[in-house]
Structures are given as structure tokens and as C-alpha cells.
Amino acid sequence: MSALFLFFAIASCLGAVLVVISQSVVRMAFWLVVSLGSVAALFFLADADFVGAAQLLIYVGGTLVLLVFGVMLTASGPYMKIETSPGETAIAGVVGSLFLFMVISSTPSGSAQLTLDEDGHTVVKRTGDWEAIHDAVKPATSTPDDGSFDDKSDGNTLRPIGWALLGLRPDRVDITRETEAGKKKEAADPASGPTAAPGYLLPFEIASVHLLVVLIGAAYLARAKRRSDEAS
Amino acid sequence: MATLNAYLLVGAVLFVCGVICMATKRNGIGVLMGVELVLNGANVNFVAFSKFTSLGLDGQVFSLFIIVLAAAEAAVALAIALNFYNNHLTIDVDRGNKLKG
Numbered sequence: 001m002s003a004l005f006l007f008f009a010i011a012s013c014l015g016a017v018l019v020v021i022s023q024s025v026v027r028m029a030f031w032l033v034v035s036l037g038s039v040a041a042l043f044f045l046a047d048a049d050f051v052g053a054a055q056l057l058i059y060v061g062g063t064l065v066l067l068v069f070g071v072m073l074t075a076s077g078p079y080m081k082i083e084t085s086p087g088e089t090a091i092a093g094v095v096g097s098l099f100l101f102m103v104i105s106s107t108p109s110g111s112a113q114l115t116l117d118e119d120g121h122t123v124v125k126r127t128g129d130w131e132a133i134h135d136a137v138k139p140a141t142s143t144p145d146d147g148s149f150d151d152k153s154d155g156n157t158l159r160p161i162g163w164a165l166l167g168l169r170p171d172r173v174d175i176t177r178e179t180e181a182g183k184k185k186e187a188a189d190p191a192s193g194p195t196a197a198p199g200y201l202l203p204f205e206i207a208s209v210h211l212l213v214v215l216i217g218a219a220y221l222a223r224a225k226r227r228s229d230e231a232s
Numbered sequence: 233m234a235t236l237n238a239y240l241l242v243g244a245v246l247f248v249c250g251v252i253c254m255a256t257k258r259n260g261i262g263v264l265m266g267v268e269l270v271l272n273g274a275n276v277n278f279v280a281f282s283k284f285t286s287l288g289l290d291g292q293v294f295s296l297f298i299i300v301l302a303a304a305e306a307a308v309a310l311a312i313a314l315n316f317y318n319n320h321l322t323i324d325v326d327r328g329n330k331l332k333g
Contacts, residue, residue, distance in 0.1 A: 005234040009242045016249035016269055025261050032265050035246070039272050042242065045234060046283045051292050051299075055275070058299050063268065063306045070261050070310045074317040082258045082324050089256065096252040103244040107237060157292060164293050200293050207300050214304040221311035 005045050012038035020092075023083055025071045029064060036060050050158045167201035239280030247273030260313045260323040264306060271302045 015035030019028050036059045043052030084092075163169065250269030257263050275295040282291025317323050 002234060005238070009238065012242055013245040013249075016246050019265055019269065020249050020253045020256070025259055028262055028265055032268065035269065036272060039242075039246070039276060042239070042276060043279050046239065046279050048279045048282065048292050048295070051275075051279055051295050054296055054299055058303050059268070059272075063303050066306055066310055067261060067264060067268075070264070070313055073314055074261065074323040084256050084258060092252050092256040095255075096248050099251065100244060100248040103248060104241065107240055107244075157289065160289050161293060161296070164289055169289075203297060207297060211300065211304055214308055218307045218311040221308065222314050 005042070008038040008041040008045065011035070012042065020096075025075070026068075029068050029071060032067070033060060033064055036064070048157060050161050164199045165201065165204045167199035169199050236280055236284040239276055239284075243273040243276035243280065245273075246270070246276060258324050258326055260316060260325050261310075263325060264309050264313070267309070268302060268306065271298055274298060 012035050015031045015033075015038060018031040019035060022028050022031060036055065040052045040055040040060065043049075043055055246269050250266045250271075250273060253266030253269060254263050255266075257266060275298055278291040278295040278298070280291075281287045282289065282295075313323060316328060320327050
């Protein structure tokens with residue numbers, strides 16, 4: 001696990017750096033394949049099997065083929081090179097190092113502790129260490145393990161994601177109902193409407209319509225035209 | 233080893249590489265590759281938070297939407313790049329100065 005994670009993390013970072021460094025577009029596409037494939041492997045290692053499969057299918061299988069087609073259709077030579085000047089490369093290296101240092105140094109670290117406010121709700125004091133917050137918050141909000149998705153189990157996220165895209169959230173059953181029932185000291189009424197976390201049916205539909213619009217727009221933009229004569 | 237901060241480090245490296253790629257590449261296709269790297273950095277962060285925090289399944293669903301929108305963005309941007317190439321006979325983004333920007 002750890003060795004695999006280290007290997008794929010280094011491969012993805014190295015591929016990304018080589019995308020920036022290499023000058024030929026074809027080599028850039030190759031290193032982008034390496035980087036994105038390693039990111040898909042990282043997804044598998046993070047128990048996100050469906051996201052990893054979608055990453056492999058859509059990114060590595062679809063988007064990169066599209067990019068390589070773009071390289072082929074726009075290349076004026078067999079190896080198209082539009083060089084970046086060395087001064088720009090040096091400035092980009094310095095700026096990139098500083099930016100990376102800034103992003104990394106902004107990664108939170110610290111400890112979390114739970115306190116109770118006047119209403120009896122649990123409040124996380126330090127919003128620093130995410131894992132400590134997770135360990136502190138998880139027993140308060142999670143439902144007992146009934147075989148549905150929880151992030152400690154292995155993968156198997158296909159069915160919960162499918163349910164979530166259809167608007168059902170069986171992995172977040174009745175969190176709000178339980179807390180409200182605990183506050184009002186009465187049993188939760190099943191007929192009081194949906195109280196579980198909502199699903200993703202509306203974003204799913206919006207994404208599908210968006211893809212249709214993009215399909216029409218891309219076909220309109222890329223249609224065959226006579227090349228303009230006054231092009232410089 | 234595979235902690236949350238390690239995943240965040242990978243995401244940060246991908247993000248910074250993508251930003252630098254977008255800023256320095258003069259090739260239009262290279263700029264698009266930089267955009268893909270940035271979106272992947274965001275995806276790594278979403279999946280890592282989905283695993284290591286109480287975010288649960290929401291992060292994974294969100295990264296799925298990002299993947300779908302990135303594919304759509306790549307299709308439209310490549311159509312624009314082909315149009316640019318048809319008009320300018322090059323893909324060098326420094327030549328796209330018709331708008332005097």
C-alpha cells in the first residue's frame with residue numbers, strides 16, 4: 001500500500017513536471033498520459049474505484065485522444081516545437097517553486113477538540129488537522145455500519161454513487177432526523193418528508209444537458225471551413 | 233505513508249505544474265494540457281478528503297462531475313484551437329492578437 005502509493009505519487013508528480021519541461025507537444029501528451037494514469041491509480045488506492053475507472057476511461061481514454069487529435073490537426077511539422085525562451089523558463093521555475101512552497105505551507109496542521117456550546121451541539125475548536133476533526137466528528141454524525149458505504153471499508157463505491165446520482169443517499173441515512181429527534185425528545189415521523197442528505201439528480205441532469213450543448217457547440221465551432229486567405 | 237497530507241501534496245504539485253504550464257506554454261494545446269493538470273489536482277484533493285474526512289461520498293461524486301466537465305471543456309477548447317489554427321495557420325497563442333489585448 002505504502003510502496004504503491006509512493007510509486008504512483010512520484011510518477012504523477014514527475015509526469016506533471018515533465019509536461020511543463022518538455023518542449024515537444026507529442027512528448028507533453030505522453031507525459032500527461034503517465035501523470036493522469038498515475039492519478040487514476042492513486043484514486044484506486046484511496047478506495048475510489050469508480051472515480052478511478054472514470055478517470056481512466058474519460059481522461060486517459062477520451063480527453064487525451066482528443067488532445068492528440070488536436071496535435072495532429074494543428075501541427076505544421078512532424079515535430080511541432082514552439083519554444084519557450086530560457087529566461088521565461090527560469091522565471092517560471094522560480095515562480096513555480098515559490099507558489100508550491102506557498103501552497104504546501106498553507107496546508108493545515110494542528111489538533112482538534114470538541115466542545116459543547118450552549119445548545120448542546122458539538123463544536124470543533126481548532127479547524128486545523130482534518131484527520132483529527134474526522135476522528136472527533138465521525139462518531140457524532142455517522143450512522144452505524146449497516147453494510148452501506150463508509151470510508152473505512154474497501155472501495156465498492158459503484159452502487160452508492162449510482163444511488164446518489166439518482167437522488168438517493170443510503171450512505172447518509174437520516175442524520176438530520178436523528179439529531180432533530182434527539183433534540184425534540186420525540187420519535188422521528190416517517191411521513192415528515194425527506195430528511196436524509198439529498199442526492200445529485202439535478203446536477204446529473206444539468207451535466208447531461210451541458211454535455212449536449214457542448215456537443216452541438218463543438219461541432220459548430222470545428223466545422224470544416226474554407227481557410228481564410230488573409231491569414232498572416 | 234498514504235496520509236491526507238501526502239495526497240494534498242500530490243494535488244498541490246499537480247496544480248502548480250498546471251498553472252506554470254498554462255502560463256509558460258506558447259502552444260495552445262499545451263495550455264489545454266495545463267488546464268487538465270489543474271483539474272486533476274482538484275480531483276486528487278476531493279478524493280483525498282472523501283477518504284480521510286467525514287465528507288463521505290460527496291467528494292467522489294464531485295470529482296466525477298469535474299471529470300465530465302473537463303471532458304466537455306477539452307472538446308470545446310479543441311474546437312476553438314482548430315478554428316484558431318484555420319485562421320492563423322499556427323497554434324502559437326502569442327499570435328492571437330487580433331483583439332489587441
